[in-house]
Amino acid sequence: MPEVDKADRRPAIEAKNVSKVFQGAAQDRVTALDAVSVTIRENEFFTLLGPSGCGKTTLLRLIAGFDFPTEGEILLYGEDIAPLPPHKRPVNTVFQSYALFPHMTVGQNIGFGLEMLGKSKAETAARVDQMLKLVQMQELKNRRTSQISGGQQQRVALARALAPHPKVLLLDEPLSALDYKLRKEMQIELKRLQHETGITFIFVTQDQEEALTMSDRIAVMSRGKILQIGSPREIYDRPAERFVANFIGETNFLEGDTVSTQADRAMVRLPGGATVDAGLPQGLKPSGKVTVVVRPEHADIVKAGQPATLAGALSNIVYFGTDTHFHVALDTGGEFIVRHQNSRGNESAFAVGEKVGIAFEPDAAQVLRD
């Protein structure tokens, strides 16, 4: 499929400085969202990624209209949706618990939205069949929702939310209740559905791998704030914050000193004396001490004496099948992990205890904003 450039598409959802404060019992207030601003474009597969309690569901509920922002506004195709109750918003939700109507059949569930929109019986029936086909559930049309498996319920929930062809589909951790294999299948299925329907998806997950494999763009959230928005590659290769670097994949953290800075790069002197050319998060002008991150697979282990950025002793070798992790105790203190992809004929030529060097690939280092 030709990769369309989704960057020039129209904004579908714009959140502007949206805050949500829950007034709990007595004096305690929970700031579930703290001045969140984000633009989600038409036809985008956009993921909200973050740990439990960071405000993902809250943001979805504000978009769907089940709750109202304490501050800020949300625009749908440029229009403020604050005055619209949930049943007037062209936005549908796939609930984490699916929330299928237990007193209706699979077909009736899928047709519910169309019926409420006042579509004719014939149109509804045709669309229900089309949706059933889309999620490959034709033979289960007349089953009760309590008589189908979890994965099938998931598909019905999806079909039900897609049937009225919403402008935006909200998916709140839709795959978290499924087992590993089914989850992998559904990930592919979801991507396909998004591609075929052309609907904007806002997808919530706590699983970084899921976010990386499925999304056009990811917003990483923590404690009610969006920390970084970017493509999976940007988020993974260029984490801007310690939280992002930590939450997604494995990372080595190094303390260094800024030597010089340019527009989006900086020369950083690492412990041990070597200087690296590191990427900078947008708008950061560092000076003095900085933290630099390097992904384990963006570094290589070399024999002592060969050109290297860091030096240390091999403290552990862990074999993972597809790759091997070399744990290096740095001479300047701390540990650095190098990941090496395994292939036939490159069995490790290193032994635990041996003195080694660590060589960075070009562009491996990234400065954090902290």
Added chain:
Amino acid sequence: MANAGNFSVRRLTGFTTIAIICFLSLYTPILTLVIFSFNAGTSIAIWEGFSWRWYERAWANEQVQEAALRSLQIASFAAIVATTFATMAAIATTRTRPFRGLTAIYAFVNTPLMVPEIVTAIALLIFFASIKVATGYTGLGYLLAAHTAFCIPFAYLPIRARLESMDLTLETAAADLYATPWRAFTRVTLPLLWPGIIGGLMLAFVISLDDVVITELVKSAGQETLPTYMLGQFRRVVTPEMNAISAVFLGISILIVTLFFFLTRKRN
């Protein structure tokens, strides 16, 4: 549940004996009553052989017919009206944000459960008496109003329980799928609430059907219900006809209560 496997109330000394005594004292009189409803003789204590004669006689008794019909009328009316009110009250107390005075409403709805029946009865007697004096109306309205009132809390309980155990995201999902609040209610909440409503209806029906004290004090002349008629008869000659009426009455009550349990247990 560390001790669940070890502790059993059944092993306490004398438990079985006490349980048997309890059951016997509860059910022996009822069993005796039912047995003697089939007595061929006129005694309610000396067995003279099996017969249906008292059932036939009760069936043909015009006073019994009239009282039974009135009982059914009152119970049906009270159950339906009380359940309607109870449904509205249950929705108002579970599907709105907590508001000031919510506790007061709970208390208000449930008070009839706590006030001694005789107190309610006397209060109603005095209250209705003044209305009777003022308006001259002596129809069935007083009984209907009284029964409706004391049935409301009984109808309210199963409906509220059902509403509280219902998954709220279902209603949210309906709203998400373009259902107006009214349609979300009629298409999702109400169908899922039916077992609770039917349960409330049946409970209210039985409670109204069984009532003696309030009816006795509120009824005007010639407004006997089945229980008050029976009470009146016991003050005179007692024949197994009373046993037969009681047995049928008992059967109906048991039937409705059993149905109620099945309905509220199933489909949870």
